[in-house]
Amino acid sequence: MIYQDGEQHNKQRALVSSGFTPRQMRKMETRAREICVDLVDKMLAKDEVDIVADLAGALPARLIADMIDIPEEKRDAVLNWVNLIVAGGQGPEYVTDEVNDAFTNFCEHHEEMYQDRMASGAKGSDLLCIWINAEINGEKLDESQLLFEHVLLNVGGAETTRSAIAGGLERLSNDQKQYDAIVDDPSLIANAIEEILRWVCPFVNMYRTATRDYELHGQVIKEGQQVGVIYPAGNRDPRKFKDPHTFNIFRDFSTEAKHLSFGLGPHFCLGSSLARMEIRLSLEEMTQRVKRIRSPEGKPPEYVTSSFVRGLGKYPAILEPR
Numbered sequence: 001m002i003y004q005d006g007e008q009h010n011k012q013r014a015l016v017s018s019g020f021t022p023r024q025m026r027k028m029e030t031r032a033r034e035i036c037v038d039l040v041d042k043m044l045a046k047d048e049v050d051i052v053a054d055l056a057g058a059l060p061a062r063l064i065a066d067m068i069d070i071p072e073e074k075r076d077a078v079l080n081w082v083n084l085i086v087a088g089g090q091g092p093e094y095v096t097d098e099v100n101d102a103f104t105n106f107c108e109h110h111e112e113m114y115q116d117r118m119a120s121g122a123k124g125s126d127l128l129c130i131w132i133n134a135e136i137n138g139e140k141l142d143e144s145q146l147l148f149e150h151v152l153l154n155v156g157g158a159e160t161t162r163s164a165i166a167g168g169l170e171r172l173s174n175d176q177k178q179y180d181a182i183v184d185d186p187s188l189i190a191n192a193i194e195e196i197l198r199w200v201c202p203f204v205n206m207y208r209t210a211t212r213d214y215e216l217h218g219q220v221i222k223e224g225q226q227v228g229v230i231y232p233a234g235n236r237d238p239r240k241f242k243d244p245h246t247f248n249i250f251r252d253f254s255t256e257a258k259h260l261s262f263g264l265g266p267h268f269c270l271g272s273s274l275a276r277m278e279i280r281l282s283l284e285e286m287t288q289r290v291k292r293i294r295s296p297e298g299k300p301p302e303y304v305t306s307s308f309v310r311g312l313g314k315y316p317a318i319l320e321p322r
């Protein structure tokens with residue numbers, strides 16, 4: 001859907017959009033909370049954790065796997081393949097044998113799931129069944145469209161929210177006053193989520209083609225030109241945000257601008273309500289149960305190298321329970 005325009009895009013998006021409404025998220029919240037509590041329980045039982053693997057990556061991956069109904073025993077492997085596929089998206093020199101294998105494995109996994117659904121008449125309510133049964137203008141999605149939507153939701157669902165949760169906790173752990181402010185007043189979490197999204201900005205860019213000439217800050221963009229939208233730059237525009245390089249959960253978004261982390265217009269992120277819920281649950285559970293998050297000596301957080309998604313690949317930490 002992300003590469004379609006107009007009616008085709010609307011229809012392709014409409015196939016799955018009812019699964020991502022704020023109302024639908026309220027229904028999913030109990031299950032999401034259970035997963036989050038379980039992950040935090042497990043972290044609190046360890047001397048040292050990796051917040052990316054143990055919470056920030058695991059929560060979104062489990063929820064999207066539930067929505068696609070990925071078999072339990074395949075979930076870790078799928079997550080690993082998706083991580084590798086995204087790493088390969090940085091450019092041709094990053095497409096290693098390992099990345100190629102990951103994509104081949106994902107395709108085989110998709111084919112297995114597809115055949116499994118077809119064998120039982122695709123009667124379920126998971127996203128794959130919805131795509132299989134869908135018809136747009138009397139036509140079914142072809143196999144490559146099905147595969148593409150499947151990859152898109154795995155990447156969208158698992159990679160970006162992971163960066164937001166891990167990056168947000170990392171910022172808060174570096175500023176104990178802001179962390180403690182959330183503990184004292186959990187109603188601050190709503191604003192903190194928006195600041196985390198602005199600050200972390202998990203997607204770096206999307207490319208779009210100008211449909212007409214347009215002048216922006218004295219620069220003329222011609223119809224037909226490709227425009228690289230660099231979201232983190234927009235989120236740090238000093239004309240729009242006060243002191244834009246400072247992470248501040250008290251930022252007043254009503255007098256400043258809205259962040260651009262979920263994009264704008266018809267392609268506005270389909271999973272924004274799900275992402276916000278996952279970030280909220282993580283902040284609630286962590287701030288209520290963990291007094292302080294510290295980095296172990298000589299083990300700073302590590303960023304993934306990617307020109308497409310920004311974020312932490314590893315976040316070693318010691319958690320001080322309350």
Ligand code: HEM
Nearest residue numbers: 001002156157160161164203262263264267269270271275
């Ligand atoms: C913090 C987390 C997330 C961020 C920062 C993010 C960001 C974005 C951005 C920037 C776009 C493109 C918007 C545009 O072109 O204007 C997008 C589209 C999309 N996102 Fe997300 N996303 C996140 C989480 C999710 C989740 C959890 C899902 C689903 C499970 C998801 C699914 C999608 C899909 C399907 C699209 C394409 C929508 C379309 O083309 O109509 N995203 N997202």
